[in-house]
Amino acid sequence: MIFNFECTEHGCPKNDILSGLTVALALVPEAVAFAFVAGVEPLVGLYAAFMVGLITAIIGGRPGMISGATGALAVVMVALVAQHGVEYLFAAVVLMGLIQIGVGILRLGKFIRIVPHPVMLGFVNGLAIVIFLAQLESFQVKDAAGVSSWLEGEMLWLMLGLVALTMAIIQYLPKLTKAVPSSLAAIIVVSLIVIGFGLESRTVGDMASIAGGLPEFHIPMVPFTLETLWIILPYSVIFAAIGLIESLLTLTLIDELTETRGRGNKECVGQGAANLATGFFGGMGGCAMIGQSMININSGGRGRLSGITAAISLLIFILFASGLIEMIPLAALVGVMFMVVIGTFEWSSFRIMGKIPRADAFIIILVSGVTVATDLAIAVVVGVIVSALVFAWEHAKHIRAEITEGAMGSKIYDLHGPLFFASVKNFQDLFDPKNDPDDVVVEFKNSKVMDHSAIEAIDTLAERYMNAEKRLHLRHLSAECQMLLSKAGDLVEVNVIEDPKYHVADDRLA
Structure with missing residues (x-):
């Protein structure tokens, strides 16, 4: 792959590199924490963050999006690891990858378009809350008994002060200069203050050691x-579904923020x-x-180079700079993530609650x-499902009939509106055989x-008129509907002149 090292609409190398470094620093505690959640060693989470981040950055469908070990997957993995061990987890991840590649090849990623906007708002707000709650663990300590x-x-107070300082630097530094991503500057400044003044603040090293070697091929x-x-198939299907849903929704969110368009099916294959x-x-x-994708976008990362830089930097930390990275105060990383929460949460959803349909407001809160x-x-x-x-x-309320008198005293029901499963009761109530x-x-x-x-409702209506010994004419009904009318027989005249060009969703036609 050849990279263009000039700033374009798709990204600027300097911004991508600096942004990727910022993301890498934020990836370390997240990957370690998610590994603990899943019940595996920290390096298992760090290797996942490196490899998933690198490969998706190179061949994925959304430049600028950051991938790695996530909490959504970790909470599902813990049951498999606890019951069968970490080797079964590796096997399930391999099968998960095959399933996701299949989804991409079959071009099923497009179905993310059916997610309504209220669901997207609920997803973004819910995820912001989850990120916020995950940071609260940094305000807790464990005693010798693990409580x-x-x-x-x-x-x-020291923790709160350092978090506030980090957030203040991220908020106000861009007003002075944008030469360095504000998140990276905040991490460096707060780290230097803690180290220089010898402040007793918890660091990344207090969570676990991140030192290790290169990942090795292992069947x-x-x-x-x-x-x-x-054993692994149910877990792999769940992993694949969670991974693709989170990835494609994040892709859609970044599309909106950057006013560009990613490629969903390519992202499925990349993941x-x-x-x-x-x-x-x-x-x-x-x-x-x-969270990390928002850090990257807000820090100016737009191109594939930002994700590649983040992944390679993470590997360098593991191989050569673990001692330095372990000195970074958790407060600095918590401050960065709090700013991500503020930037991710759709605060406008509070303003629009009284202006949108109550059902949409309920869906936002529900999701x-x-x-x-x-x-x-x-x-x-x-x-x-609730939106559907x-x-x-x-739409069940939209079906109606204009009734007029035809030639020779006949009665004409001119239907308006869709006829489907939810409207069949209203449809049947329109007639008086x-x-x-x-x-x-x-x-x-x-x-x-x-x-x-709808076909069954038409068939039932025809049967009602047949039982009343009356003649029923069905005009401008599709040929498929004519084929499926089974009960009425010859007593119903079906006129398909000017046959409408639509197809009925019915498995009996397959």
Whole structure:
């Protein structure tokens, strides 16, 4: 791959490199923390952050997006590791990668477009809350028995002061100069203050040592049997779904922020290739990281070089600079992440709550709450389902009929609106077979038959008129609907002149 080292609309090398270095510093404690959550060694998380970040930066579909080990995946991994061990996790990550590559090849990434805007708002707000809550662990200490308690006294005030200083530098430095990313400057300044004055502040090294060697090729040590496949398959499917949903939603968010467009299917393949490789090199797998991606975008990182720099810098930290990185105060990194929370949360959602439909406001709150309580994938699925049900309920009210009198005393029902599963009850209530004349016409020119439930409703209506010994004419009904009318027989006349060009969703036509 050839990189253009001149500033273009797709990125500036200087900004990408400095931004990537900032991201790498923020990746270290996150990767270590997520490794602990998953129940694996810190290096398993760090290797995942390096390999997933590097491969997706090179071949992924969204330049500027940062990928690595994430909490959304870690909370699901813990059960597999606890029951079967870390080798089964590596095997599950390999299978996860294959599934994601398949999704990309089949071009299924486009389905992220069906996520409604209220669900996107809820996703962003919920994820901002999750990032905020994750930082609160840095305000706790564990005693010899492993029991956590909140910081108190001077330690608490020192932590709060350093966090506030970090946030202040990030907020106000860009008003003076943009030569250096404000997040990187804040980390360096706060670190120098803590080291120079000998302040007793917790550091990255207090979490775990990050020193290690190069990741080595390693085939997962599991039996290659069907039994193993059935153990890892459910986890791999869940990993793949969570990873792709989080990655594609993050991609959409960055598209909006940068006013550019990523390639969803290419990102699916990139994420899959990254996880496939990571599973063979002792990593826990990963996906896009919205927090680090926001740090990168806000620091000026736009091109692939920013993600590559972050990944390579992380490897350099592991190999050569672990001692220096372990001296960085956690307060500086917490301050950076707090600014990410402030920048990520859609504060405008409070302002628009009273101006949007109540159902949309409810969906925003619901998705935010489910994201915090469970995980991102479940929250998005719940949000899409509720949005679809609300849409169906609202459109069920739109079907109506204009009734006129035709030739020879016939009665004409001119339908308007979609006929589908949610509107069939209202559709049936429009007709009165008992009191209608002997000749009835139902005009479908201004209506659209959407699904099999609609076909069944038409069939039932035809049967009602047949039982009343009355003649029913169905005009401008599609040929598919004509094929599926099974109960009415010859007593119903189906006129398909000017046949509408739509297809009915019905598996009996397959």
